[in-house]
Amino acid sequence: MSSEEITYQKKELPSSISKIGMGLLVIGIILGVIAFFSDHTRASFNYLVSYTFMISIGLGSLFLVALEYAAGAVWSVPIRRVVEFFAATIPLLAILVIPLLFNMHDLFHWSHAEAVAEDKILQGKAPYLNIQFFIIRVFVLIGLWTLFYLFFVRNSKKQDETKEQKLTRNNIRLSVIFIPVFAITITISAIDWLMSVEPHWFSTIFGVYFFSGTVIAALAAATLATVLLKENEYLHPKITNDHLFSLGALLFAFVNFWAYIAFSQFLLIWYADLPEETFWFLQKWEGSWAIFSILLIIIHFIVPYAMLVSNPAKSDPKRLKFISIWLLFAHLFDLYWLVMPEAPGMENGYTFSWIDFVFPILIIGLIIIVFNFKAKKDNLLPIGDPKLKRGLDFHL
Amino acid sequence: MADKKIYGVSALFNNPDTITSAAKKVKEAGFTKWDVHSPYPLHGMEKAMGLKPSMLGIVTLICGLSGTAIALFFMWWTMSVDYPMVIGGKPFFALPAFIPVTFEVTVILATVSTVVAMFALFFQLPRNEFPLHDTDYMKKVSCDHFGILIESDDPKFDEESVLGLLKSFDPIQTGIVYHREKVTYPIFEPKFLTFLAGTAIVVSLGTYLTLNKLLFLDPFNWMMEQDKIIPQSRTEIFADQRGMRVPVEGTVARGFIPYPFMGETNPTEVLSNPYVPTEKNLALGEIKFLTYCSPCHGNYGDGDSRLRGQFPNPPTLHSNRARDFSDGWIYHIITNGQNVMPSYASQITREERWAIVNYIRVLQRAKNATDSDLEFVRAGK
Numbered sequence: 001m002s003s004e005e006i007t008y009q010k011k012e013l014p015s016s017i018s019k020i021g022m023g024l025l026v027i028g029i030i031l032g033v034i035a036f037f038s039d040h041t042r043a044s045f046n047y048l049v050s051y052t053f054m055i056s057i058g059l060g061s062l063f064l065v066a067l068e069y070a071a072g073a074v075w076s077v078p079i080r081r082v083v084e085f086f087a088a089t090i091p092l093l094a095i096l097v098i099p100l101l102f103n104m105h106d107l108f109h110w111s112h113a114e115a116v117a118e119d120k121i122l123q124g125k126a127p128y129l130n131i132q133f134f135i136i137r138v139f140v141l142i143g144l145w146t147l148f149y150l151f152f153v154r155n156s157k158k159q160d161e162t163k164e165q166k167l168t169r170n171n172i173r174l175s176v177i178f179i180p181v182f183a184i185t186i187t188i189s190a191i192d193w194l195m196s197v198e199p200h201w202f203s204t205i206f207g208v209y210f211f212s213g214t215v216i217a218a219l220a221a222a223t224l225a226t227v228l229l230k231e232n233e234y235l236h237p238k239i240t241n242d243h244l245f246s247l248g249a250l251l252f253a254f255v256n257f258w259a260y261i262a263f264s265q266f267l268l269i270w271y272a273d274l275p276e277e278t279f280w281f282l283q284k285w286e287g288s289w290a291i292f293s294i295l296l297i298i299i300h301f302i303v304p305y306a307m308l309v310s311n312p313a314k315s316d317p318k319r320l321k322f323i324s325i326w327l328l329f330a331h332l333f334d335l336y337w338l339v340m341p342e343a344p345g346m347e348n349g350y351t352f353s354w355i356d357f358v359f360p361i362l363i364i365g366l367i368i369i370v371f372n373f374k375a376k377k378d379n380l381l382p383i384g385d386p387k388l389k390r391g392l393d394f395h396l
Numbered sequence: 397m398a399d400k401k402i403y404g405v406s407a408l409f410n411n412p413d414t415i416t417s418a419a420k421k422v423k424e425a426g427f428t429k430w431d432v433h434s435p436y437p438l439h440g441m442e443k444a445m446g447l448k449p450s451m452l453g454i455v456t457l458i459c460g461l462s463g464t465a466i467a468l469f470f471m472w473w474t475m476s477v478d479y480p481m482v483i484g485g486k487p488f489f490a491l492p493a494f495i496p497v498t499f500e501v502t503v504i505l506a507t508v509s510t511v512v513a514m515f516a517l518f519f520q521l522p523r524n525e526f527p528l529h530d531t532d533y534m535k536k537v538s539c540d541h542f543g544i545l546i547e548s549d550d551p552k553f554d555e556e557s558v559l560g561l562l563k564s565f566d567p568i569q570t571g572i573v574y575h576r577e578k579v580t581y582p583i584f585e586p587k588f589l590t591f592l593a594g595t596a597i598v599v600s601l602g603t604y605l606t607l608n609k610l611l612f613l614d615p616f617n618w619m620m621e622q623d624k625i626i627p628q629s630r631t632e633i634f635a636d637q638r639g640m641r642v643p644v645e646g647t648v649a650r651g652f653i654p655y656p657f658m659g660e661t662n663p664t665e666v667l668s669n670p671y672v673p674t675e676k677n678l679a680l681g682e683i684k685f686l687t688y689c690s691p692c693h694g695n696y697g698d699g700d701s702r703l704r705g706q707f708p709n710p711p712t713l714h715s716n717r718a719r720d721f722s723d724g725w726i727y728h729i730i731t732n733g734q735n736v737m738p739s740y741a742s743q744i745t746r747e748e749r750w751a752i753v754n755y756i757r758v759l760q761r762a763k764n765a766t767d768s769d770l771e772f773v774r775a776g777k
Contacts, residue, residue, distance in 0.1 A: 267492050273485065311449065395439035 006389060008381050011234050013372055021368030028362025035355045036099070042355050044103035045343040049335045050359035051096055052193050052210075053217065054089060056331060057367060059189075060218025061086035062149055063182050066175035069168070075246050077391035078239050080382055082225045084156060085374040086218065089367060090149045094142045101135060108134075110199040121200050129196055137192060141185045148178050159384035168386055186211050194335070197342045201280040205265045212258040213331050219254060220327035223247045225371065227317045227324070229380070236381055238392040241315040245396060248314030251327065255308065259301040287349025289341050296337050300330040332360060400574040403527035404430075404547040405558045407567035408536055412438050415542040418565040419444040422544060425561060429550040433537035455513040456506045463505030467498040527575050545573065653746060655731055666724030671747070673754040681755030684748045688740060697759045708736055713756055714763045726753045 035043040061083045068076045068083075076083075104111045109122075110129040116122040122129070151174055155167040187207025195206050203209075226247065229235045269277045284293050304327055313319050336356075340346055382388060409415045412434070419432050423446045432438075432445060441447075475481070476488040486493060515521050528534045528545075537543040544565075546558050555572070562570050582588065625631045625639040634641070648654060657663040671677055686695065694700040697713035712718070721729075730749050733739040744752070761769065 263492075263495065267495070270492050271484065271486075311453075 006236075006381075006383060006392065008236065008379065008383050010379055013234065013375050017368060018372045021365050021372055024361050024365025025369060026365075028358060028365050031358040032362055035358050036103075039353070039355060040103060041106045041344055042353055043358075044100065044106045045339055046355050047099055047103075047359050048107060048193065048197070049332070049339050050363045051093075051100060052189075052335050052339075053332050053360075054093060054096060054363055054366075055189060055193070056210075056214040056217040056335075057086055057221055058089040058093060058149075059087075059145060059182070059186060060214040061222065062090060062145065062152070063179070063215065064218055064222065065152055066148075066178045066182065069172045069175040070179060072172075074387050074390045075243055075394040077385050077387045078236055078381060079222065079226050079243060079247075080156070080385075081378065081380050082229065083218070083222045084153055085371045085378075086221050086225070086367070087149055088153075088370050088374045090142070091146045092366065092370065094139065094146070097138055097142070101138070104131065104134075108196055108199070110196060125199060129199055134192060137188060141189055144181060144185060148174065148181070152178075156382060156385075157378060160379055160382065161384065163384040163386075165386050167384075183207075183211075186214065194338050197339055198280055198283070201277065203265055203269070203277070203280075205261060205268075209258075209261050209265055212254060212261045213334050216251065216254045216258060216327055217331040219247065219251050220324040220331070221367075223251060223320055224324040224328070227321045231317060234380060236392060240395075241317070242394055242396045244317060244320055245315035246394075248308060248320055248323075251304075251323065252308040252314065255301060255304045255327070259305075262300075283341050283347070284337065286341065286347065289337075289349055292337050292341075292350065296334060299326075300334055304330065400577075402548045402555065403573045403575045404545045405555065405562060406533045406543055406545040406571050406573055407562035407565065408533065408569045408571075409542045409544075409565070409567050410540075412542060414565065414567075415544065416440060416444045418544055418562075418567075421565065422546065422561070425552075427546055427550050427552055429547040429553075431545050431547075433534070433543045433545065435538055435540065435542075438542075450518075452510060452514060452518060455517075456510045459509035459513075460502050460506030463502040464498055466505075467501035468494065471497065525576055525578070527573055529576070531573055533571060533573060541568075655741065657728060658732060658741075660732070661734075663728065666722065666728045669723035669727070669750055669753060671750040671754060673757070677751050678755055678758060680748060681751035681753070681758075684744060685752050685755050688744055689752065692737075696763065697756060698763075710737065714760055719760050719764070723750075723753050723757070726756060 032043070032047070035046070064076075064083045065080060065087060067073070068080060100107065108129075109115055110125065111131055111134075116126055127133075152171060155171045155174070158164075159167045187210075190207045190210035194210060195201065195203070223244070226235070226239075227244065230239060230244075266281065269281060283289070304323060307313060307319065307323050307326070313323075340350075345351065385391075407418070409418065415432060415434070416438060419441065422430055423444070432441060434441075471494045472489060475490075475494075480488045482488075483490075533543055533545070544562065544567075546553065546562070548555075559570060625633070627640055629639040630637050631639045657666065689697075691703060692699075692701045692707060692710050693713060694702075699710050699712040701707065701709045727749055729737070730744065730752060731739060731741045740749070
């Protein structure tokens, strides 16, 4: 290998970060408990939005790690740890899911036996949509993801010390297995958590739709963290705007991909005009939800597209910081738009509630704490990775 | 050889790092008309040479946007203005359906125009007189060397000092590239071109005359030209000049019995029902009732139309008045029509009409069942 050794001095993140994270988490938990006691239906629907956002961040990040190995990408190696830290939220999903499982009857119409007894469609779906199988699926999926996460990170961390090339090869094999598993499991969780909120509706493209948003959220989180860490000089100085450009270009690609998939789903349903499919979109056109639907197109596609389309925008740290915060919000908004019009009492339009803001605070605090915890324990640079030097020398 | 014009001075290097630093120095020396040639794109070379971002993106943007505008305008004009047609119950300007086409036209116009603009405006191909063609320099920089070339058009150009500058970068070789002499190609001589044009004219004229005038045969069309009168055509044989004849007055079609009360709103006497309500006859009546009558009258004759007010709802068939109608009277209404209800004589045959009458009787009795009827049902039949 090269004679130049990569010098890396581990720097601790400032203690204020863990304080901010702790503060947000505590406020979120206290308000969350109050929310569940004051209006548990609204709180469970809001919690579902935030929970699926957590799935997006964790699972999307794990997918980005696997993608790097499977594609043999070089540029992303120096910032892979940032993505791995976000993926560390995956094991927490098993704990976070508990409030949802206790409030399943609020969330899911199909979980009421008496509703299924009167409904032929729900009877037909009962072999899949029943409480026992649902809970088994939830934990099997979280278990699978956690297992893959642990394997990936164990190999990656071991490489920091041993510098074995074999570990990279192991992770490549692992990611080739993970990607199809990811495709199936993310479709299942999209159906379980988001589509089955309205159990009469179905769309075969729905898993891909959730996937496109997931990758945007994970990429935006990675971009935001990279830019912030780079600005405060926690990252290797050879990580340049060219690395940021690649992140920006990927973000741009997935913003377009999301629009393509979202429009494909809409166009087919709109054109076929079958009552058993259109009612889902009509529900999202009811009263003030129409404003939300139009805002979704603007927030999730038109504005990010306009912001990212020019060449300099993709590598300018300041603009990328703004765009990634915007896109994280856009994904949360997308999930809100998917779930909330189905909530009882919200059928005719949006009604304001303070509960809307509670759970995003909670999960932001949680993600910050997990990230900070991992950053304390592990190196911010995968110093043993054989592709690292090429990754640092990456130029456009 | 002394009168050869100098195109530029070149220097060859054999690794990308030296040429990148050399390019930096050439730029610092203030040259404007010079270029770097390499077998593959060099990272960081644009910065070293101080190149501005290409304007090609603007061509792409403009052509892409005009693609969007053209596609949308075309569809709006054809589908919503010039020849509006209802397709699948969608509005005339069905934007979601137009988006895939708009997207494709945008993409194809943007990409094709980018490639064309790149070749035509930026490279200005074909440049047959380009001095670097077939030079040793070009052969090397397109294989395994990297080269810098400073053109003689540059205001700061001076053969000696440029050579000195390039040599200071420690190149493996320097050289001078001359303009190419103007080459004349014999195939472009006027005599040859005239001969070529003459040959083309003679050959095509000869071919045309031979095939179309000398050897011409009518195509096989004996089936088309027959001495007979075809439907809907004019003929001189008959006085009214019609090819098709009107049947003799009083002709009755097979299986058709004329209805004597046609057009009368209130005939004093009507026909009596010739059909016995057998199971088979009622089954026929049910099918025909559901097909022709139920859209307006409702599946059970309640007058609850399925047409959502697009056509006025008829009264129920279960009113006392309707139940007191004779069979022949109902038959007359179906055959002749009444108020806004049109005649169904051409859609429903005579037998089917009577079957419908019988079926309506069944509906009326079922909807207004008496106690004795219920006992009949309870008895198991």
